[in-house]
Amino acid sequence: MKTTRVLLLTTMNEVDGLQAIWDRIPFELFMRILVIDGHSTDGTREFLASKHCETLTQTKPGRGNAIREAMERVTEDVIVLMASDGNDDPSCISQLLRKIDEGYDIVSGSRFATGGKTDDSDDPFGIRRFGNRFFTSLVNTFWRANYTDSTCGMRAFTRKAWVELQIGATKNETEFLMSIRAAKRGLRVCQIPMVEGTRVGGEVKARSLSTGWCFFMLILREFFRDTW
Numbered sequence: 001m002k003t004t005r006v007l008l009l010t011t012m013n014e015v016d017g018l019q020a021i022w023d024r025i026p027f028e029l030f031m032r033i034l035v036i037d038g039h040s041t042d043g044t045r046e047f048l049a050s051k052h053c054e055t056l057t058q059t060k061p062g063r064g065n066a067i068r069e070a071m072e073r074v075t076e077d078v079i080v081l082m083a084s085d086g087n088d089d090p091s092c093i094s095q096l097l098r099k100i101d102e103g104y105d106i107v108s109g110s111r112f113a114t115g116g117k118t119d120d121s122d123d124p125f126g127i128r129r130f131g132n133r134f135f136t137s138l139v140n141t142f143w144r145a146n147y148t149d150s151t152c153g154m155r156a157f158t159r160k161a162w163v164e165l166q167i168g169a170t171k172n173e174t175e176f177l178m179s180i181r182a183a184k185r186g187l188r189v190c191q192i193p194m195v196e197g198t199r200v201g202g203e204v205k206a207r208s209l210s211t212g213w214c215f216f217m218l219i220l221r222e223f224f225r226d227t228w
Helices: 015-024 044-050 063-071 090-101 127-143 159-165 174-185 208-227
Strands: 005-011 032-037 054-057 078-083 106-110 155-158 189-193
Touching (some): 005 063, 015 090, 032 063, 044 054, 090 155, 090 189, 155 174, 174 189, 174 208
Parallel strands (some): 106 189
Antiparallel strands (some): 106 155
């Protein structure tokens, strides 16, 4: 039986980013393109309509809610999750899918693996870089994982893995929670180097301090859930 694949894009006022990456996306690798939009008002929805995309409008705020609502509509075997702001590199898609075909449950990009690079253009003090390394080290220590980047948003995963992990994230912690629970449950995980592109238009929606606090509390909840 042939494996079915869907590309899941998240958008919220990112028409500039979509226009920048659109022609570099290998659409031929997918049976379906699904977009979940957070009530864009900048022309994003009109752009998607011109491309005849299947577009959903999220009903609850937060990126995590958007992904969960979209996943309720997904019936395909493999999902590639990608942002639309220019940070995620479409050229990584074929490699992500190759690793899934090799039997991995989750394959994510890594901006901190050898050959990877993070975009620090809007993070001059390196707060996000430090935070990622810090939280990744905690995950590796607590759950004996070997991640180099536990929060990268660009990833491929099987629908079976998604169901098993029971991701209930509502904000920006979806990928981080996936990394933690995949390590806890012994799923086959692989990371590939990714060069993060510069954000194109739109606004940064994840604030470093609030996101960091969210990640810290998430680690505590997951750790004590195992311990007690």
